[in-house]
Amino acid sequence: MFKHMPKTKFHPEIRFITDYAAGSLPSSLALCVSSHLHFCEECRKKVEQLNTLGSRIFDDLQPREPSQSFDSLMERIDAMPESMQTQEFPASSVKQKHNNQLPSALQKLTGGDLMSLQWKNIGKNFSYSELDLEDSQRETSLLNIKAGRNVPRHRHLGDEVTVVLKGSFSDKDEHYQTGDFIVRTRGEIHNPVASQDEDCLCLSTLDAPIQMINWAYRLLIPFVRGAARTS
Amino acid sequence: MLQIMTKANKELNQFINWNEMVETVGRDRDRSAFQALFTHFAPLVKAYAYKVSDLAQADALAEELVQETMVKVWLKAATFNAKKSAAGTWIFTIARNTRIDLLRKYARQWESDNEEFDESKLSADDIWMHQQNDVLESLSEQQAQENILESFNVLSEDQASIMRAIFLEGKSHTEAAASFGLPLGTVKSRVRLALQKLKLTIDV
Numbered sequence: 001m002f003k004h005m006p007k008t009k010f011h012p013e014i015r016f017i018t019d020y021a022a023g024s025l026p027s028s029l030a031l032c033v034s035s036h037l038h039f040c041e042e043c044r045k046k047v048e049q050l051n052t053l054g055s056r057i058f059d060d061l062q063p064r065e066p067s068q069s070f071d072s073l074m075e076r077i078d079a080m081p082e083s084m085q086t087q088e089f090p091a092s093s094v095k096q097k098h099n100n101q102l103p104s105a106l107q108k109l110t111g112g113d114l115m116s117l118q119w120k121n122i123g124k125n126f127s128y129s130e131l132d133l134e135d136s137q138r139e140t141s142l143l144n145i146k147a148g149r150n151v152p153r154h155r156h157l158g159d160e161v162t163v164v165l166k167g168s169f170s171d172k173d174e175h176y177q178t179g180d181f182i183v184r185t186r187g188e189i190h191n192p193v194a195s196q197d198e199d200c201l202c203l204s205t206l207d208a209p210i211q212m213i214n215w216a217y218r219l220l221i222p223f224v225r226g227a228a229r230t231s
Numbered sequence: 232m233l234q235i236m237t238k239a240n241k242e243l244n245q246f247i248n249w250n251e252m253v254e255t256v257g258r259d260r261d262r263s264a265f266q267a268l269f270t271h272f273a274p275l276v277k278a279y280a281y282k283v284s285d286l287a288q289a290d291a292l293a294e295e296l297v298q299e300t301m302v303k304v305w306l307k308a309a310t311f312n313a314k315k316s317a318a319g320t321w322i323f324t325i326a327r328n329t330r331i332d333l334l335r336k337y338a339r340q341w342e343s344d345n346e347e348f349d350e351s352k353l354s355a356d357d358i359w360m361h362q363q364n365d366v367l368e369s370l371s372e373q374q375a376q377e378n379i380l381e382s383f384n385v386l387s388e389d390q391a392s393i394m395r396a397i398f399l400e401g402k403s404h405t406e407a408a409a410s411f412g413l414p415l416g417t418v419k420s421r422v423r424l425a426l427q428k429l430k431l432t433i434d435v
Contacts, residue, residue: 014426015404015419023327023359024403030358037361048316048366049431052376054398055323056383061399063274064281066297070269073298074262077305085306105357134335134352 008040008179017043021050028135028205031105032181035163035203038103039179102165106142106203109133114142114201125149128204140205145169145194153191158208160184167200169193189213247271249318250311257308265308268322269301276300276326282399283330288337295333300326314365317376328355330401379429390425393418 012020012033019025020033037044077085102110109131110117117129126149128141142165145151161183168177171192176182184190186208194200247267255264280293303325311321332355366372386394396407408418 014423018397018422018426019403020359022398022401023331023355024397024401024406027353027358031353034358034361041364044361044363045366045372046431047361048320048363048372049375049379051316051320051324053379053383053394053429053431054327055317055320056380057395057398058275058279058323058326059319060383061275061278061282064277064293066273066277067294068298070266070273073269073301076298077302104362105353108357109353132352134339 010180028138028140035103036181143202145200148196150193153213154210162204165201167198169200250313253318315363331355
């Protein structure tokens with residue numbers, strides 16, 4: 001079912017995958033891991049193994065008797081409308097869409113139509129659209145770099161996680177393709193360039209703003225994204 | 232006495248095929264199979280609720296979590312697929328996602344009186360229930376998972392307690408480091424060693 005996917009080369013380190021399986025990863029980072037999983041069968045297997053570990057630890061808990069009885073639960077279920085009882089369908093019957101589809105969480109978040117989002121253009125090179133994930137610690141956006149263009153050299157004042165959703169880009173002697181999961185840490189300076197043949201769409205989350213190196217850009221946009229989080 | 236009972240129950244439970252129970256509920260809407268699931272899992276779900284750090288929330292959370300999780304087990308039982316995950320794992324992930332959603336709901340209520348649920352907002356299921364292959368058709372994956380279940384006992388107490396903090400208390404690596412008073416690097420390496428001992432296939 002996933003046979004035609006290109007194999008991703010850059011994966012989240014096990015710390016992210018563990019925190020994801022445990023459910024403690026903030027929603028913005030969890031969305032990044034989940035988007036990577038959409039493209040990466042190997043990491044999906046790891047998550048399933050970690051879920052199994054979670055269930056093993058869960059099974060060791062000292063049980064506590066619920067205050068409400070089984071009968072009262074069934075009363076509640078019986079009171080539910082028929083439509084709720086039958087709306088579920090087997091997950092396996094949901095056809096996996098071909099690989100350049102967005103991950104399902106992003107489809108839901110964007111209403112499936114990227115053009116209808118509000119995009120902010122930064123010159124002719126790239127544009128971004130902020131996503132609302134109820135995560136006060138991070139700013140999460142979709143980032144579209146035009147074919148052959150770059151995001152001007154900038155410095156990270158915090159950590160950034162990026163997942164390539166479509167197309168590819170080059171940065172720091174590496175080439176990143178669809179599904180790749182990339183972490184940039186505080187202090188890094190870089191200059192990602194989209195490949196010539198198509199625009200590159202990425203999901204990106206920042207816990208502190210980035211700072212443009214070029215003063216002209218800085219005057220244009222003192223802080224790109226995350227301006228509200230400087231405190 | 233209680234401990235002996237628990238142990239006896241545990242041994243008895245090993246002979247119950249939870250996969251079949253969930254399948255029976257999904258296929259036949261069988262109430263006695265569902266009651267068996269409730270009897271075993273609801274008390275674990277309740278205990279799981281009490282692992283959150285803010286105990287002021289725990290009482291309210293506990294009952295709501297038990298109810299919501301078990302209702303979902305009933306409603307989603309038809310979607311359960313034993314080729315993708317074992318029933319125990321499946322129920323754990325439902326409890327985990329439901330706890331994430333309830334904690335977020337409480338946090339929103341704390342911040343404002345606005346209790347409206349916005350349909351466009353993502354729920355934990357949107358982010359945490361990803362497409363899964365039929366991994367359990369592969370013998371090597373079956374063995375990997377069996378090994379994880381059986382060899383958890385071989386972990387040192389240091390390793391096991393960090394894994395419990397991460398999986399039950401919902402602490403990230405960073406938060407676990409803070410609560411154990413350990414550097415993040417130490418927590419990372421203990422987790423990594425634990426995962427290696429469990430032969431979780433990691434290449435980090």
